[in-house]
Amino acid sequence: MMIFIVLLTFSCIALGVMSLYWLVARPTSVVNAQLESADPSLALLENNPLTTMTRAAEPINRIVPISAVEAAKLQKQLLHAGYPSPDAAMAFRAIQLLLIVALPSVVMTICFILEGSLNTFLLLGVLAAAIGFYVPRLVLRSKITNRQQRITWGLADALDLMVIAVEAGLGLNAALNRVGEELKDVHPDMHHEFDLVNLEIRLGRSREEALRNLTERTGVDDIRSFVALLIQADRFGSSIGKAVRVFADSLRTKRRQRAEQASAKAALKLLIPLTVFLFPVIIAMILAPSALNLFDLFSK
DSSP: OHHHHHHHHHHHHHHHHHHHIIIIIOOOOHHHHHHHHHOHHHHHHHTSHHHHHHHHHHHHHHHSOOOHHHHHHHHHHHHHHTOOOTTHHHHHHHHHHHHHHHHHHHHHHHHHHTTOOHHHHHHHHHHHHHHHHHHHHHHHHHHHHHHHHHHHHHHHHHHHHHHHHHHTTOOHHHHHHHHHHHTTTTOHHHHHHHHHHHHHHHTTOOHHHHHHHHHHHHOOHHHHHHHHHHHHHHHHTOOHHHHHHHHHHHHHHHHHHHHHHHHHHHHHHTHHHIIIIIHHHHHHHHHHHHHHHHHHHHHO
């Protein structure tokens, strides 16, 4: 067991030293040196946090590669969580692998110092590895849920503003741009997505393709329905203002129904803390005087 601890500690120290060398003391190639001397902004780009994290994650992902299907699925989840960078999946995998190795090492070292049994040693090591594997996924899932909820709640306000902008005479592209600017402080996620749509359209992509990319980036069902409505209205030449107004009314009704559903669930969810914490205290306060009197009576 002592040999295993020594080898595990030596491996962690060696990996740490190699990572520091890779991040700090790695020699720069001649081509990169010439490019940085020609354009100083490339040196700033080379030293930004995302590039540094990607460089640190690259050797780890080479040791433990990921399949193409799993990489595509992970990239889509990170896109829904608000991380559109193509290097986000590599950084996420590196964090997950480091936690899988680091947490069992720390737990096993503590167990060895406290002189725990072998069964406890192995059980806590496996449990720590499972925590290191599942915690990043749980955090990612929570970020996806929160972002999709923010987008869902902000879409109703965006549609109301879009109806006003379209009926005032603005085109669809100008209305998207105007609504995105108005939502900058209230709903920053919707502002960011509308800015990306306008940027893709200005870069030469078709409006239909830019709107479909909006659906892929968010993964929200209401956004998918809204994009399908805009594409059909644009394709068949119908009034965009009337179509958006009807969809905004239905979305507002759906939003009110969701709020009523959440309020109805709140009463049911309150039963658990009331039953576990409040009712025993009330019963103890009511029955405590009688129990003390009975105790005194039987003791005499």
